Amino acid sequence: MTAPATAGAGPALEARDFSIRLHTRAQSITIVDEVSWSVAPGETLAIVGESGSGKTVSTLGIFGLLPANVACDTGGQVLLHGRDVLGLPDTERAKILGSDVGVIFQDPLTAFNPMRRVGPQIARSVQAHLGLSTADARERAVELLGQVGIADPRARYAAYPHEMSGGMRQRALVALAIAGEPTVLIADEPTTALDVTTQAQLLELLRTIQAERGLALVLITHDMGVVASIADKIAVMYAGRVVEYGDAVSVLGDPDHPYTSGLLASIADARAGAKEPFRVLPGLPPDLARVGEGCRFADRCELAEASCADLVPVLVPLRTRTGGRQASACWKHPRHEPLTEPDEQKAVRA
Numbered sequence: 001m002t003a004p005a006t007a008g009a010g011p012a013l014e015a016r017d018f019s020i021r022l023h024t025r026a027q028s029i030t031i032v033d034e035v036s037w038s039v040a041p042g043e044t045l046a047i048v049g050e051s052g053s054g055k056t057v058s059t060l061g062i063f064g065l066l067p068a069n070v071a072c073d074t075g076g077q078v079l080l081h082g083r084d085v086l087g088l089p090d091t092e093r094a095k096i097l098g099s100d101v102g103v104i105f106q107d108p109l110t111a112f113n114p115m116r117r118v119g120p121q122i123a124r125s126v127q128a129h130l131g132l133s134t135a136d137a138r139e140r141a142v143e144l145l146g147q148v149g150i151a152d153p154r155a156r157y158a159a160y161p162h163e164m165s166g167g168m169r170q171r172a173l174v175a176l177a178i179a180g181e182p183t184v185l186i187a188d189e190p191t192t193a194l195d196v197t198t199q200a201q202l203l204e205l206l207r208t209i210q211a212e213r214g215l216a217l218v219l220i221t222h223d224m225g226v227v228a229s230i231a232d233k234i235a236v237m238y239a240g241r242v243v244e245y246g247d248a249v250s251v252l253g254d255p256d257h258p259y260t261s262g263l264l265a266s267i268a269d270a271r272a273g274a275k276e277p278f279r280v281l282p283g284l285p286p287d288l289a290r291v292g293e294g295c296r297f298a299d300r301c302e303l304a305e306a307s308c309a310d311l312v313p314v315l316v317p318l319r320t321r322t323g324g325r326q327a328s329a330c331w332k333h334p335r336h337e338p339l340t341e342p343d344e345q346k347a348v349r350a
Helices: 055-063 090-096 118-130 134-147 166-177 196-213 224-230 248-253 258-265
Strands: 013-023 028-039 044-048 071-080 101-104 184-188 216-221 233-238 241-247 326-328
Touching: 013 055, 028 044, 028 055, 028 071, 028 216, 028 233, 028 241, 044 055, 044 224, 055 071, 055 090, 055 101, 055 184, 055 216, 101 166, 118 134, 118 166, 134 166, 166 196, 184 196, 196 216, 196 224, 216 224, 224 248, 233 248, 233 258, 241 248, 241 258
Parallel strands: 044 216, 044 233, 101 184, 184 216
Antiparallel strands: 013 028, 013 071, 233 241, 241 326
């Protein structure tokens, strides 16, 4: 499976046909199916989709962040600054987290140890990854709390997680994620459960930190409004596969895949009249243990034909109205004609 190229710096993190196959006593299930994407320094890639689409497991699974006692195999390649991390021993892959790659988890209450004060947890990460003394690590942790916008950071250094508001905990989690000075930052649903004002403040904080440090940012979210405000590129996932991929202007402004169109149509519009029905995608994502060949979105798609259930659509580069890069995995290509020139049909990675 291929992805369109993007001009600029080389990728900081790149997935090439990355797959995860989960093994249970009853059967083996492919939960991530040949996913490809890339993100460059200073760039934001948003991976979007409904719950269960595979967006979180396809990203965090790269670094072994799966539930305990899960038996699985991975395939393909994942390159961190050109180095394939999938071939590394688990212990070495774990060392990458916090140093080269920082992670902002969805729930700060579970990311922090509730029995320990927030500041020392950040200081411990600073010591582990930067090798500073205890005193210097403490000062660095206080500095980081201030950098993420926490008022009176020296006093908050001694606070327990439950003594902070949700927005403050999320800011502290950002401080923890960047404590080891990573080059790649992964944010897993960072705005979940935050009010609109706090969401906007957190996104602005991420933009500021990214600009200051030149970070590559991978944002995992189901919120298309958040995507529109921050993303440079978008990978739309459905049932473990990438179904549309490209620059944000092209994907949001002229979506090709029916699933992407459905996600955008379901965004609440404040200008809509009170009597207008709220649009939702019909049906539910499939059970991956029961899917067959073909397009996994076929049974929810109003454009589907009988052949869609038999043949697997692959990402095909498209001509776009915006002049940007875009690829879609749909046999119908409802909004664009697929490229036909042999050279243009070749696999071109972002």
